[in-house]
Amino acid sequence: MSTTLDLAAEHIARQVASTIEPALAMVEGWRGVLETELSGPFAGALGGSPDARAETLDPVIEALVGAELEREGALITGAGFVAAPGFLADAQWHLAWWLSSANTFGAAGAASLRRLDAVSDPDSEQFRDYTTLEWWRVPERTGRRHLTGPYVDYLCTDDYTVTITTPVFADGEMIGVVGADAYVARLEGELLPVLREWSGSGTLVNASGRILASNDSRRATGALLRIEGLAGALAPLHDERSTDPVQLPGGEFVVPCGDTTLALVAESPRPAGG
Template sequence: MSTVTTRSPADVAFHVAATFDGIFALIDGWRALLEGGLTGASTLDSATVDALVETFAIPTVTGESLLTGAGFVAAPGALADARWHLAWWLATTGAPRGARRLATIDDPSHEQFRDYTALEWWRVPAATGVRHLTGPYVDYVCTDDYTVTVTTPVMQGDVMIGVVGADALVDRLERVLLPVLRSGDSPSTLVNASGRVVTSTDARREPGSMLRDAELMAAVRALPPAPATLSDGTSVLACGDTSLALVVGR
């Protein structure tokens, strides 16, 4: 006879953090690789950057991973030969998994050109100087599906030359995260720092939707350091230093 272990909210939050900690550690390693590999270069160009990015992006998207996209996006003007440049690879469908480079339009005069510096996954880390998790959102640039994107700045001295990061499809994340959320004894919802739902065992909260309760949003924004208990008994806990919050409530 088997027994089912019911996790405390703190234990659920810990296991959620562990899932994302692996992704964050991977991206931090890529940032270090780029910063180390590009330090001292007299001129930064797209060929030099692309060669470095290929070494981690292609193995990542073709391997057994939650990630379906990975790469580097250059700050406008950072490269000598390309004002706008994305070195981003996506997993292809089918078995075995392959990789394809994301096709982009880098001519600002083209009607389909998109200024990526206006997008959250660029804008927030550029403003804060630290890692950021964007989404879930429908990624019309890469996957046309609900996606979470994690990006972190790449620096040369005091200058940000771009961001490095990865995409994960929400449905893949849910396969890992929902069993963890269900192991608690109450309905649980995982949200990002903006109050957008990543996944939930509460049928009222769909991935991509926003929390609307003012008291709940205030508690999410205040995390960390301490868990919060709201007036209706709902608990809000930080998931490590991931910027994600676990909402456990009635």
């Protein structure tokens, strides 16, 4: 690949990053607000402090995420806070999660912002232990922000989704995660015009090699992209370590998209008439 093509691929990767990074920064901003809020009346709440109650916390979360969810043109369709089990005195398990009017999950076309109706009774057959899910497990393990997906989110969207979560701490302990959901279809609408600027095959993948979007119709969203050497090239993204573009044995270039933990896999354009 020539220098000109290198620069073209890096330009596209930067455009992808500029689409995703505002949502990542927004979630990090929410984390900062919550850690400030929870360092006061909620401080030391693990173990069932009467100050840490869902009825008090929920309006704080709704005020924090509601305006962005209802902003015209917003990429996200759900957002909120998921509490660590036992953090809230009046709710052992609790999702303070709001859905925008664009999120049709269980709403039959609701026209306004609404609260996710989640099953929080562990004795119910419909209950799901969210601490086993990737968007919880990885931030809990690493203490850092994580982008999960694309995956089918049966909890909040029932559709292909990308979820951004970051841990929230009080008194040195993780008390939950704050995050946001975006429909993959909505992200594709923003990203495909960018990928189509690349005249070869251009595919956007997460750190595990799962396809988020591609200008190649043969590469389905959610499928794993299987190319020799790709897993090794993507490995640093699992730890959000920046890396330079890497050329794979087959000639493809893997170009990180900023700090999003996504990467562009760019194949050289075919010669005209080839």
